[in-house]
């Protein structure tokens with residue numbers, strides 16, 4: 620059975636997701652771990668469940684989503700994947716981070732593969748479909764896991780709206796808004812997993828798009 624674990628990491632509280640089977644392979648979405656305690660917390664979980672992380676995949680290339688990419692790729696020997704249209708963002712991640720007063724724990728590695736719309740990311744019995752949803756950044760993607768109805772939207776969505784398009788690389792166009800809304804109003808029953816905990820309602824209301 621495929622299981623899901625969420626960690627909210629770094630000062631911006633970006634969610635890192637692990638999809639895994641106990642004792643088997645795992646896919647890591649958005650390597651947002653930043654400090655030693657977060658890397659340790661993740662490692663303890665990986666060891667406890669005897670996981671082999673074979674893929675590190677990113678919803679997009681903003682610095683707060685790739686803080687731990689360099690260290691985690693090296694630690695687990697996993698392949699790092701992102702959409703090619705966000706290559707410029709990860710190349711400038713160090714400067715983005717510096718602008719907000721942060722230092723990356725390690726340089727963001729060059730991608731081993733580029734994610735493409737409609738392609739699948741597979742690890743063991745786990746597979747995710749890639750959906751390109753430019754807007755929040757040029758290379759923003761969502762990951763759909765049909766067996767459980769999970770959709771990992773990154774920053775493309777947050778509660779009750781589309782995601783921000785005013786950050787580096789963001790595009791505010793009719794089409795970018797449309798891509799977000801098409802997720803939001805998708806008629807099919809889906810469970811949504813947002814990658815940005817900081818947009819969760821703080822007053823305890825149930826988030827309509829968060830599982």
Ligand SMILES: [Zn+2]
Pocket residue numbers: 679681755774786
């Ligand atoms: Zn972002």
